[in-house]
Amino acid sequence: MKKRILIKALFTEKTEKLTDKFGKYTFIVSKDANKIEIKKAVEDTFNVGVKKVNTLIMPGKSKVRNTKTGLVKGKTSSFKKAIITLNEGEELDFFGSDEE
Secondary structure (H helix, E strand, C coil), rough: CCCCEEEEEEECCHHHHHHHHEEEEEEECCCCCCCCHHHHHHHHHHHHEEEEEEEECCCCCCEEEECCCEEEEEEECCCCEEEEEEECCCCCCCCCCCCC
16 A cells, blocks of 8 residues: 655645745655655656755644633644755646636
8 A cells, every 4th residue: 555645735824935935835744754755756746846855843732722611731733844845947836827
């Protein structure tokens, strides 16, 4: 069975700025995937050339919220994030372009 490397693309204000200024795209990836596997998965999935891959593990955070019955404590899961730099002049189109 083939393991799933790319879990989902990450869209936040910070990642949008990275994309607009530097052509970098951010993905949540499998925790046991290495940079070579991530590079190959992006190239195969989106048919683009990958220049560089940076990875980081985002730690889980403690969360507390008030409810009628009192405080509810919990924790978000940690995950691995990959920042992909594409070759010059290439870009990913996630939502389809209206320009034709």
